[in-house]
Amino acid sequence: MPDNTIARRELTFAQAINEATHQAMAADPTVICFGLGVTDPGAIFGTTRGLEEAFGPSRVFDMPTSENAMTGVAVGAAIAGLKPLMTHQRLDFFLLAMDQLVNSAAKWHYMFGCQFNVPITIRLIIGRGWGQGPTHSQNLQAWFTHIPGLKVVMPTTPADAKQLLLASIDDPNPVLFLEHRWLHNLTDDVPEQPTHGLIGKARVARQGDDITIVASGYLTLEAIRAADYLTGVGIKCDVIDLRTLSPLDWPAIFKSVHKTGRLMAVDSGALTGSIAGEIIARVASERFADLKVAPRRLAQPDVPEPTSFGLTRGFHIRSRSIAGSALEMMGETGDVLLGQLPDPVPHDVPGDWFKGPF
């Protein structure tokens, strides 16, 4: 029976991030928040709204266009006792900071024999659509998972965005918090109370015995849409929303594959060197006997993402391609049935709320 005493509280993904930041900063005076535009009228798509008013300009501030230096500044502040939360409006802008991320943030704890730890959280927004193009839409999450010492989270739901951001700020390690621009307006129930300790735990978003679909971030929504459609044609999917990309929740993946015997890993990054590839490799080498059919990776083509509306039509993985692959793995010829799962039109926006320009 549903518990009617708990009021439903709907927030958008962006509001959930905002609430988590307010709660983290209220609970812990060592948390500071900075990044280009965090105090401007856009407030990073609303996610940093009200922070400066609530916590003052010494804890919440805009910064020079100096991503690499400011990441190093965060590392220094962190090892001296603060918990910096940085934000970048696009992951691509943060690429200037690879030195400080990889050579400092990821190393300071290990390299100096555990004298220090680096509790920083770096929010990176991944763009897509409306001509974001080659340098505003890169899904480089696999790069970050390749660096020992970094944690990487990638929430899908508003509730997870909140809980994972709180967990990231709490975490004594550098955490990259990847948020997909197309999720910002997603609405769902979000518990008001802060919770802790979610990093490293996947979520089973749909349950089924036939096939395991492993997804993360925005693609989880496409996987769920595909799974719901497949239910209607008698195919039951386990949809695993990874939530954390590093460290990965291997027990959750192994358990599901043991049940279904079929594995599809979907990934918003380019195919070669993808997290999907890592998942397939690990399952194939450690759980080979569980597999009934060859596992599949669905990822972006190994091509820079172009800008043009024409060039991006069909470029991204959508529920239709996920469902089509699932049908093939089940030995069905999918095309006829797939008539009911058309790609959204226009293909380059997440919904009516998005009218460009970024």
Add this chain to the structure above:
Amino acid sequence: MTDDQLEMRLLGAMLRLRMVEEAIAAHYPEQEMRCPVHLSIGQEAPSAAFSLAVQREDLAVSTHRGHAHYLAKGGALGPMIAEIYGKSTGCSKGRGGSMHLADKDAGFMGTSAIVGNSIPVGVGLGLALQIQGRAQASCVFIGDGATEEGVYYESANFAVVKNLPVVFLCENNRYSVYSPLSVRQPEGRSLTRVATSLGLTSVEVDGNDAIACYHAVDRALQQARGGGGPQFLEFHTFRHLEHCGPNDDDHLDYRQPGELQSWQQRDPIDLLQAKLLLTNHDLSSEIQPIRERISNEIETAFAEAAAAPFPDLEECMRDVYA
């Protein structure tokens, strides 16, 4: 070129840049230019000046706000508009959009959507010009925000060490998106003085005075081409519309009250027109045909861009490697 001719040409050049950007702003709500656009309305004077002083054999790179620079370097209008429409006839075949423009034939070697990204590339162009013994300049357009990136200092330093034929053209419009200089750089900071201390020959220019811009750009280009080493020009100017997109966003109050209006009163086109009216006789009748010619050119570019086909997915998968 007489002063009078220079002034009329500057006016024509600014009008063209202004009218192109206005046309983009006017068409943008049709939702057919599906990519971010950063317009230069209010900042035309340095580009117009550049268009008269630069030679085709000089090279240039620019930023996200690159339409005016591309056109000023002689980049073709039609392919630029087609690029913003994402069409296969676009200068970058629809792969780059507004933020990634290039016209190699015109010596316009690219723009970048990543702040600071094209600065060292421009210095590399200068290195090639020097090694190949070509007496030309490489021109690097940047904004004030880009001077906060480490790569600016690293690039300027190398250009000075090697005495490269590089001209940095910095349009200081006082903002990076919504962030004023006051939250990014210390009060009283002069980008020109910083550049001087880096070893660049540096000049500060009223970036809304097209004539002053012309003389400064012309001198800097000649210096660089003649072995005088890297140059830095700081143009004080102002963007009238929002950072990204076709609208006025002054109601968001991120700028000082009256700041935009005071800059609009010093609109570079109005300023030059006012000056010309003092000496020129009969300006409006001379401007009318110029405007008409530009309008026709723009209409053709938009009509052709709208009519051109989109590239398709198959095209998208090609050309990852040379």
